[in-house]
Amino acid sequence: MTDHSDTIALWPAPYASGAVDAIVTVPGSxxxxxxxxxxxxxxxxxxxxxxxxxxxxxxxxxxxxxxxxxxxxxxxxxxxxxxxxxxxxxxxxxxxxxxxxxxxxxxxxxxxxxxxxxxxxxxxxxxxxxxxxxxxxxxxxxxxxxxxxxxxxxxxxxxxxxxxxxxxxxxxxxxxxxxxxxxxxxxxxxxxxxxxxxxxxxxxxxxxxxxxxxxxxxxxxxxxxxxxxxxxxxxxxxxxxxxxxxxxxxxxxGRDLVVEPDLSNAQPFLAAALVTGGTVTIPDWPAHTTQPGDELRRIFTEMGGSCVLDDRGLTLTGTGRVLGIDADLSEVGELTPGIAAVASLAETESVLRGIGHLRLHETDRLAALRKEINALGGDVTETEDGLRIRPRPLRGGVFHTYEDHRLATAGAVLGLVVKDVEIEDIATTGKTMPDFPDLWHRMLAGERD
The missing domain is CATH 3.65.10.10 (Enolpyruvate transferase domain)
Known part of the structure; x- marks a missing residue:
């Protein structure tokens, strides 16, 4: 893994001064x-x-x-x-x-x-x-x-x-x-x-x-x-x-198909509600879907949040506490970076299992998460098929993304509650969510899109 922070612009991850309260419309899947x-x-x-x-x-x-x-x-x-x-x-x-x-x-x-x-x-x-x-x-x-x-x-x-x-x-x-x-x-x-x-x-x-x-x-x-x-x-x-x-x-x-919102791309916004003890609503969340991101309702509830799915969409409310989780993520591996970010801010240890295949994704996601969270003061170790995350007080620093969009959004989640986090190459979010920086700032401004 190469450090490109000397040549790629750093994005100061916005710090949340309080609980977020926003409605965020995420783009299609x-x-x-x-x-x-x-x-x-x-x-x-x-x-x-x-x-x-x-x-x-x-x-x-x-x-x-x-x-x-x-x-x-x-x-x-x-x-x-x-x-x-x-x-x-x-x-x-x-x-x-x-x-x-x-x-x-x-x-x-x-x-x-x-x-x-x-x-x-x-x-x-x-x-x-x-x-x-x-x-x-x-x-x-x-x-x-x-x-x-x-x-x-x-x-x-x-x-x-x-x-x-x-x-x-x-x-x-x-x-x-x-x-x-x-x-x-x-x-x-x-x-x-x-x-x-x-x-x-x-x-x-x-x-x-x-x-x-x-x-x-x-x-x-x-x-x-x-x-x-x-x-x-x-x-x-x-x-x-x-x-x-x-x-x-x-x-x-030939069909006339309306594309559902990308539920995996909703993850950082829901995580923001969880880690700040706030509330975020994602409109148009489908009642029935095959998207893996729908598992966020269960996972973030286990990690201390409260979810309600109604005609407004999915609303996640943080309780002020973030709990560790022992979870098999083999079916929802793409959610791992965001879950790992939340887990590093939790009160208790987390074990994320069944995700050895993430070493072959956009980058070696397990090695990248271990290296970048630990560089901020965390305690993450790799297992044969996953990660063990022991919460530690985190500090600011550069969070490298390795041209991986989900690493970038995971770093943004950390920056909400850890001051002075800088994300290398936030533009890599354009792989699946080009408007991410703007959506993130609007969420923190309390916009109810």
């Missing part, structure tokens, strides 16, 4: 937006995405699809910020599907959904499509997906790396059928194969054969969205065989 773009691109008819997230990850996905000949038209009403990225309430994207075109070159940035969801779709093109991205993207795991695509009849050239850069050389169709994949490092391998499965000649039967499967809610999200797009899917949690998912070949429907 990245996970839903990027899955919806794939399904719309493969559909038989044009579709609409309402309130999509506009962030680096979703714009990379949209631009990649455009490079393959998929039409994506953006409309913005006067109620949206035309120059912004967040995706306002009046923004819509019209997706005009088509057969993927080649040759093309795809910049995946450091977006797991782009680097993993697009290669199966690219295999349907007639010609080469090259994938590459940020330096970090070249060390993120792709080998299991590459081997699975080859097993389904696709041609992938990666020079034996099992990672980017690589070229998918399509021949206009993919045979499909049964395939095994070790998805223990990323559930996105399974989602990637399922999303394009309806367009394979034989559909697809994906069998996970590795260790513990992380982030199961994201696979459930994929299955739910496929079914709503007209696909027939057999899955383990609907009476199917354990660790096996089957998608029948067939046409997908």
């Amino acid at each position: 990245k996970s839903v937006t990027n899955r919806a773009l794939i399904l719309a691109a493969l559909a038989a008819d044009p579709g609409w995405l309402r309130r999509p997230l506009r962030s680096r990850d979703t714009l990379l996905m949209a631009d990649a699809l455009r490079s393959m000949g998929i039409g994506i038209e953006e409309t913005v009403s006067s109620s949206s910020e035309v120059s912004g990225l967040s995706g306002g309430r009046g923004e819509s994207w019209r997706v005009i599907p088509g057969t993927p075109l080649a040759p093309a070159a795809v910049d995946v940035g450091n977006a797991g959904t782009v680097m993993r969801f697009l290669p199966p779709l690219a295999a349907l093109a007639d010609g080469p499509i090259r994938f590459d991205g940020d330096p970090r993207s070249r060390v993120r795991p792709l080998g299991s997906l590459i081997e699975a695509l080859r097993g389904l009849g696709a041609r992938v050239e990666d020079e034996g790396r099992g990672s980017l850069p690589m070229t998918v050389r399509g021949v206009g169709s993919v045979e499909g059928g049964p395939v095994t994949v070790d998805a223990s490092t990323s559930s996105q391998f399974i989602s990637a194969l399922l999303l394009s499965g309806p367009r394979f000649n034989q559909g697809v039967e994906v069998r996970h054969t590795g260790g513990r499967l992380p982030s199961l809610p994201h696979i459930r999200m994929t299955v739910d969205m496929l079914r709503k797009a007209g696909a027939q899917v057999d899955a383990p949690d609907s009476g199917g065989e354990p660790n096996v998912w089957r998608v029948t070949p067939g046409a997908l429907l």
